[in-house]
Amino acid sequence: MTLKMDVLLPVVCLLAGLKFSIAAECHGKPDPNAQQNLNPIWGGQVKFLREVKNGKLYQAGIAQDAFYVVHVWGTPYEMGYAQGQLLKTEANLFMNSVWRYLEEQVIQAINATLHFQPWFLKDVADFGLDAALDLELTITRPYTGRYFAEEAQGLADATGVDFKMIERIHMIGELTKGDCSMMGAWGTAVKDPNSLLQLRALDWNTDGPFKDFPQVTVYHPNPGHGHAFANIGWTAWLGSITGFNKEQLAISEIGVAFPDKTFGHESRFGIPFTYILRDVLQFDKSLGEATERMRNARRTCDLILGVGDAKIREFRGIQYSAAVANFYSDIDMEPTADWHPRIPNVVYYGMDWLCPGFNQVLARQIQANHGALTPDVIIRDVVSIEQSGSLHIAVYDLANGFVYIANARSSQETFIRLNTTELFAVSPPTGVY
Numbered sequence: 123m124t125l126k127m128d129v130l131l132p133v134v135c136l137l138a139g140l141k142f143s144i145a146a147e148c149h150g151k152p153d154p155n156a157q158q159n160l161n162p163i164w165g166g167q168v169k170f171l172r173e174v175k176n177g178k179l180y181q182a183g184i185a186q187d188a189f190y191v192v193h194v195w196g197t198p199y200e201m202g203y204a205q206g207q208l209l210k211t212e213a214n215l216f217m218n219s220v221w222r223y224l225e226e227q228v229i230q231a232i233n234a235t236l237h238f239q240p241w242f243l244k245d246v247a248d249f250g251l252d253a254a255l256d257l258e259l260t261i262t263r264p265y266t267g268r269y270f271a272e273e274a275q276g277l278a279d280a281t282g283v284d285f286k287m288i289e290r291i292h293m294i295g296e297l298t299k300g301d302c303s304m305m306g307a308w309g310t311a312v313k314d315p316n317s318l319l320q321l322r323a324l325d326w327n328t329d330g331p332f333k334d335f336p337q338v339t340v341y342h343p344n345p346g347h348g349h350a351f352a353n354i355g356w357t358a359w360l361g362s363i364t365g366f367n368k369e370q371l372a373i374s375e376i377g378v379a380f381p382d383k384t385f386g387h388e389s390r391f392g393i394p395f396t397y398i399l400r401d402v403l404q405f406d407k408s409l410g411e412a413t414e415r416m417r418n419a420r421r422t423c424d425l426i427l428g429v430g431d432a433k434i435r436e437f438r439g440i441q442y443s444a445a446v447a448n449f450y451s452d453i454d455m456e457p458t459a460d461w462h463p464r465i466p467n468v469v470y471y472g473m474d475w476l477c478p479g480f481n482q483v484l485a486r487q488i489q490a491n492h493g494a495l496t497p498d499v500i501i502r503d504v505v506s507i508e509q510s511g512s513l514h515i516a517v518y519d520l521a522n523g524f525v526y527i528a529n530a531r532s533s534q535e536t537f538i539r540l541n542t543t544e545l546f547a548v549s550p551p552t553g554v555y
């Protein structure tokens with residue numbers, strides 16, 4: 123089907139203008155019998171597997187808990203190419219599986235695991251899946267960093283995966299809503315007052331292929347392409363939903379399906395959130411810079427974002443939509459409700475904006491451990507009992523140089539601890555290729 127933009131654009135504008143103001147809240151809550159996570163944390167050495175001209179491949183953890191740690195160096199194209207060379211088979215498998223999953227999910231529509239935006243399902247019904255995604259690409263491209271297409275091209279050239287398919291798949295974050303949780307804790311809330319502890323729990327699809335391709339990609343860009351950062355996600359996934367950088371910034375994210383009217387409107391015309399989060403990791407050196415970026419961005423959908431800066435031990439929860447970007451600390455955190463009490467030196471969100479069941483339990487677990495919070499306590503007594511993080515979880519303790527990562531492959535996850543100082547100090551391959 124040929125895409126006729128002049129015909130389609132008015133339709134899109136009309137849809138984007140429609141906002142259903144449903145005064146609803148989420149009705150989910152954690153299982154009251156949720157168990158502590160008592161699995162020991164894996165703190166072993168990552169294992170070197172192989173290298174290519176601009177990349178090195180390692181494995182962290184063992185057996186079902188293991189994930190790849192991929193280091194890439196160079197220009198965006200070179201970094202994409204290096205990842206593709208190191209993981210050609212996996213990248214092909216993953217991208218093709220995601221594509222099939224997306225097709226299946228779209229057919230199931232409202233019964234699907236992925237909670238698609240209603241306007242997207244309408245586009246698919248009207249134009250087909252490819253064209254609906256291409257439409258999304260067209261309207262977000264002006265706000266997408268050039269590096270993205272260059273890296274995707276490198277990845278495509280090294281793996282043989284279709285460039286268009288890579289681009290289309292990366293729209294998935296913008297088209298679906300995940301329920302997730304986050305927290306930033308510092309000062310009187312934490313055991314080590316020199317630390318900023320930050321949680322990112324991702325609850326998304328566990329029936330899709332994502333859980334089988336966990337990966338941390340550590341970028342070491344050439345000068346002029348940003349600074350070193352680590353993207354926690356999946357093989358061949360170039361957007362950011364979880365990650366941290368050498369400047370000790372880290373990100374958290376929650377999709378909002380139950381906003382209140384303070385969110386204002388959403389829009390499709392702007393920067394996809396997985397790209398603005400990547401820009402934060404790749405280009406921002408401070409919480410101030412990340413704040414400016416989000417304030418000035420052409421924003422799209424309703425989200426709660428979290429950015430922590432372990433250098434100054436500050437964290438902000440961000441109420442984010444096309445209309446607003448509000449940056450909350452512990453003293454002015456919203457929404458205010460008996461199920462979302464303000465807690466000194468903590469900002470937290472459980473699963474959604476209006477979501478009493480999860481926020482109550484998250485608040486209770488934080489309050490019970492207030493002053494004693496450590497990464498171990500968050501893993502054992504907070505996120506496990508709140509029952510968030512079905513797909514993956516990261517606990518960042520960047521002031522102490524650690525990040526703890528767990529993936530959804532087992533029923534109760536084993537966390538893998540990575541030394542972030544070591545991670546950013548890995549040297550490029552020296553062999554002749």
Ligand SMILES: *[C@@H]1O[C@H](CO)[C@@H](O)[C@H](O)[C@H]1NC(C)=O
Nearest residue numbers: 227228229230231232233234
């Ligand atoms: C969704 O599930 C309902 C109830 O099982 C069924 O009636 C409906 O046809 C399903 N819709 C789709 C699009 O599969």
Ligand SMILES: *[C@@H]1O[C@H](CO)[C@@H](O)[C@H](O)[C@H]1NC(C)=O
Nearest residue numbers: 522523541542543544545547
């Ligand atoms: C992390 O790695 C660095 C570099 O190898 C090392 O100096 C440091 O002691 C490690 N940190 C911890 C807490 O083990």
